[in-house]
Amino acid sequence: MSDIFTDRLMAAFDRAAEFAFRRTAQSIGRRSALSTIGKLMVGGALLPVLPFDRSSGALAAGAPASGPADANCDYWRYCALDGFLCSCCGGSVSACPPGAEPSKVTWVGTCHNPADGKDYLVSYNDCCGKTTCGRCLCNGNVGERPGYRMGIHNDINWCMANTPSMYHCTVSVLVGVADDK
Incomplete structure (x- = not known):
């Protein structure tokens, strides 16, 4: 049946x-x-x-570590940096840590150096290829513009152009002295 x-x-x-x-x-x-x-x-x-917003990481990361000036979010070169400091993650102010490579695309900012009274153009490069560092999160928004102005928006994962697109930390490279005009 x-x-x-x-x-x-x-x-x-x-x-x-x-x-x-x-x-x-x-x-x-x-x-x-x-x-x-x-x-x-x-x-x-x-x-x-596709780019994605990293700004939510600010809630989970906690306060930056105390230490040398370049490992402190108040350091003048970090005025527009949004991310984890490579100087706390095995790199330096302007060099990625071993095993990470600089992003092919970047955002720029203009930061004032109180020591010499000059404004400098600073290129912020995400270091890519390793998992997120998770130490010394800074969120400087001086001169940041909305997301549709990509070159001056800092809440983007700029590792999107690299083959290893994982974000690790961010470095700040001096490009030159800002023009007074």
Whole structure:
């Protein structure tokens, strides 16, 4: 008795599946299906390079460590830096730690050096390729603009252009003296 019931259930299932597949095949062509599959593949491949907002990390990281000036968020070169200081993560103010590489894209800021009274152009480079450092989080927003002004927006993971797109920490490289004009 149970074999007859199972056979009838399977036959009903087969008919329903066949009907659904035939109806789908009649309404959707091969080109349309291939187009949809292609869009999903391209979209999935581009997803890892999209920028994302790191500003929520400020809540989880805690206060910066005390130590030398370059490991303190109040250091003048960090006026527009948003991220973990590489000087606390095995690197220096302007060099990534071993195993990390500088981002290919960057944001810039203008910071005032109180020691000489000059303004300097500073390039902030994310160091990429290692997991997030998690030490000495700074969130300087001097001169930051909304996200649609990408070159001067600091809440983006700038490692998006690198092959290892994991963010580790941020360095500040002096580009030059700002023009007084």
